Each structure stands twice: as structure tokens, then as C-alpha cells.
Amino acid sequence: MKTAIFLERDGILNLVRVEKQHQQVPLTLEEFRVNTEAAPLLQKLKAAGFVLIATTNQSGLSLGGVSRRELDRMHEVLRRALPLDDILVCPHAEADECPCRKPSAGLLTEAAFKWHLDLERSFVISDKWQDAAAARTVGCTSLLINSPWVGTTHHDFVLPDLTAIIDKILQLQTSNRTLAA
Numbered sequence: 611m612k613t614a615i616f617l618e619r620d621g622i623l624n625l626v627r628v629e630k631q632h633q634q635v636p637l638t639l640e641e642f643r644v645n646t647e648a649a650p651l652l653q654k655l656k657a658a659g660f661v662l663i664a665t666t667n668q669s670g671l672s673l674g675g676v677s678r679r680e681l682d683r684m685h686e687v688l689r690r691a692l693p694l695d696d697i698l699v700c701p702h703a704e705a706d707e708c709p710c711r712k713p714s715a716g717l718l719t720e721a722a723f724k725w726h727l728d729l730e731r732s733f734v735i736s737d738k739w740q741d742a743a744a745a746r747t748v749g750c751t752s753l754l755i756n757s758p759w760v761g762t763t764h765h766d767f768v769l770p771d772l773t774a775i776i777d778k779i780l781q782l783q784t785s786n787r788t789l790a791a
């Protein structure tokens with residue numbers, strides 16, 4: 611079985627504006643800015659053998675703030691800039707009570723089925739508690755970048771930046787391998 615790194619999209623893979631303590635998610639290709647600093651870091655994870663999967667709540671698809679076509683164009687740009695294997699989207703609004711909107715873990719279980727993943731040896735990277743909660747539900751290790759959205763629910767690690775998170779994952783992967791050997 612393979613192992614994966616799940617990456618929250620907004621605030622990790624693309625830049626977001628922050629207004630009144632809320633992340634303003636890009637709604638058009640014009641507003642979409644890839645976090646290019648992530649590229650060499652993701653290459654390191656790729657080289658270590660991980661499947662790289664972006665996960666994202668995009669309730670704008672249901673509520674009408676963003677069109678599927680515009681989102682697809684943004685994700686084409688993202689795939690060209692970063693070595694992602696997959697991008698999984700929850701298109702629902704909170705009121706839909708779907709199983710895939712984070713903090714629910716539906717996107718992670720969908721990915722596990724599609725990519726034959728061992729979730730207990732996989733990792734989730736985000737700046738929000740919702741991703742840590744989803745990780746906890748399915749047994750992934752969660753690593754959060756310190757932010758106003760870390761919350762008070764369970765997470766495994768909070769670190770200052772993406773570089774520190776990638777170093778931690780590579781270190782944990784090495785000790786897992788040593789334990790398995």
C-alpha cells in the first residue's frame with residue numbers, strides 16, 4: 611500500500627487574502643496565486659515516495675460564488691506549478707451535511723480507495739483545525755502551520771512553516787521505517 615500527503619489547498623498551496631480573520635478564497639483564475647515556495651518542498655515529499663493529494667472545501671460551487679469551469683482552470687494552473695497527483699473537491703455547502711466537507715473525512719476515504727493508501731501511515735498538512743479533525747477520524751497524522759485557524763481540537767503537530775512540516779514528516783517516515791524493519 612502507498613502512503614499519501616494530503617494538503618489543504620487554500621493557504622497552503624495557493625495564497626489567500628485575510629480579511630477580518632477570515633481567509634478570502636479566490637473565486638476567479640485572475641485571483642488565483644500559487645504558493646510557488648511549496649514546489650521544491652513538495653518535490654522532496656514526492657522523492658520520498660508519497661502520493662500528493664490536495665483536498666479542498668469549495669462551497670462556492672453550491673452557493674454560486676465560483677463556477678466549476680473557473681475552478682477547473684485554477685486547478686490546471688495548480689497542477690502545472692506543483693507536483694500533485696490528485697485534487698479532491700467537496701462542492702457542497704455546510705447545510706448539505708455531506709460526508710466529504712471537512713471536518714468530515716470523506717475526501718480522505720475516497721482517496722484511500724482510489725489510490726490504495728495506508729491512511730495510518732499518511733499525513734495531513736493544513737493551517738486549519740478542520741483538516742486535523744478529518745485526519746484524526748481516519749488515523750492520519752496531522753501537521754498544522756501555526757495560524758489563527760488551528761483551533762483547540764486534536765492535532766498531532768503545530769509548526770511555524772511548511773519547511774518545518776516537511777522536515778518533520780521526513781523524520782517521522784524514517785523512524786516508521788526503522789520500526790517496521
Ligand SMILES: [Zn+2]
Nearest residue numbers: 700708710711
Ligand atoms: Zn461534500
